[in-house]
Amino acid sequence: MTAKTTILNLTDEEFVHPGNRACSGCGLSIIYRTALKALGRDTILVVPPSCLTVLQGLYPVAATQLPSLNVTFASTAAAATGVLGALRAQGREKTTVAAWAGDGGTADIGLQALSGACERGENFIFFCYDNEAYMNTGVQRSGTTPQHVLTTTTPISGKPQKKKDVPAIMAAHGLDYIATASAAYPIDLYDKTIKAKTFTGPRYLHIHTPCPAGWGFLPQMTVKIGRLAVETGLFDLYEIENGRFRLTGQSAKMLGKKRLPVGDYFKTQSRFKALTDAHIEEIQQDVDRKWNAYENNDSPR
């Protein structure tokens, strides 16, 4: 992957219209705009109900310049399969099929269809924009909500369970290309999307996507908070390419260096208000263990 991509390398062409229905400070706006530039015009999108459904606009107005199929919540990867089947039948195989689902549509209700499509080796790129709860319905806990986080269905004590590791589940399917990315590092996402396009078969990108309304921070802090998640070692940027794991971008730069304490991230968002000092200490130890494994070139995966 070239490390030289800058904002100037990105096409001027916009596939997402400004003035769409995203909230101010929406992390999804950043990644959707950027990744679509990498995907290019010859792309068909598949979208389950999620914040993106709203961002894309209300009939008869559409915010996206690419053809987009809205599908039922559980069926994203199966619908992508169907688009691919028709494209094969019609000899239109050059068109890229990209699915865009939130964390609920990926890790929870969408997981069966995603697993089936990955097992079949369907030729799509699946983007999971992970804002760590059901934001479109009003911040209910999801499988990828981190432990102790306050949501409207874990309103007092926070979520008892830990975050589901979806990229690891995808890795267990033997995908040729898996990457994580963050809304705070859009060029990294751009490069990974370009790289994903060079593979065939199912490809999976898991994107940490800060959400001001759901996480409890001011809209101008989106990028700052996304960076803090990476800089504290809580969310790591990496690729799993043909089974080989490697840290990338900012996370790779942090190898051998001191990380920011996880508490620096937690104190920026009201969703972490239920965390006790003991919780924070426990999470810090988990993060340290994970990074020790990285340092010893011993991937936790």
Add this chain to the structure above:
Amino acid sequence: MHIIESGNVAAAFGVKMAEAAVIAAYPITPQTPLTEKLSELVDAGEMDAQYIPVESEHSALAVCIAASSAGSRTFTATSANGLLYMNEQLHWAAGARLPIVMCVVNRGIGAPWTVWNDHQDAISQRDTGWIQLYACDHQQIFDTVLKAFRLAETVSIPVMVCYDGYILSHTYMPFALPDMEAVRKFLPPFAPAYFLDPARPKNLNTVTLPDIRPDIRGETAPGYMEIRHNLHTDMRKSLDVLSDIEKEFKDIFGRGGYPFIEPYRVSDADYVAVCMGSLSYHLRDVIDTLRAEGISVGVAGLRVYRPFPDRAIADAFSHKKGLIVFEKALSYGNQGALFADIKSALYAKTDRPFVRNYILGLGGREIKTTELADALRNSCKPSSATTDRPEWIGLKM
């Protein structure tokens, strides 16, 4: 050319000759031999189609919805709980106006588990916006698959082809396979008005507001209610379309001609047994027996359940003395759904027959000829009256 094969294979040959391009399916008894046959035809290179073995029925219909949206002719098949698992996708396919064809190999639904035949699976999905056609034998299964694609693509509404599990799906009967040229004449290639295309991008199935709304050019676009109203009116119109297609099919292939009601000894009968699926053919023997006893009775098989051919029913039966509706399904807490629909259709007429309702064959309970004959002997009397609750045949309480 005539061949002797199972009902499931008859359906598979219908799909092959309809040249479906994308097939997705998940195995469920008694549908499985149909999809096995399709996978074999594709694997052997005898059929140029994408066969996608999905991980659930929900995904099977998702594949068809997406492939149809992308402009290909699609097919799937299921039974019983598989159909129920598709429920949200059934509504979605109809709302999105996609001409998907699906065989429903009718089976009872759990709990408790049953794999045997009744009609509760399809009847419980009657309000999903799908057209439901019912076949009575193997030839009708094959023919109805072809008609279903033609109808679906003419009116942009998905179609279920329903036939009885085991009774038709797993029995062997002779049926004719037409020439491909004749089939292509009857069923031209699928040519959708729009489909997923980067050169002409559209956002399909977008969130739609309660009220109408102008687009960016200032032209008024329909709201949710207008879109749903159109589905309903187009479904009503599809009765006429089905009638025309049936005529054309008969002209080309020399079979059929009964789009709504297939009668047997009905025209001169005082009383008529009404039912759907293979039971209407089984009842023909019973009718012959009762005729020999001097009872003036015939049997009518309903070929389409949704849209409901209410006018055809009212016109055909309002002057009769009595209708006896036999059903392998039930609207729990009320009565047979077909029974209620038929009474509703007859309400438009001032002169109308009594209507009685028998529930039978649930979960594959054996339907005995003697029981059918007894039910008709008891019902086909001037003293009979319309009932508001069903009676049960073969119940051992």
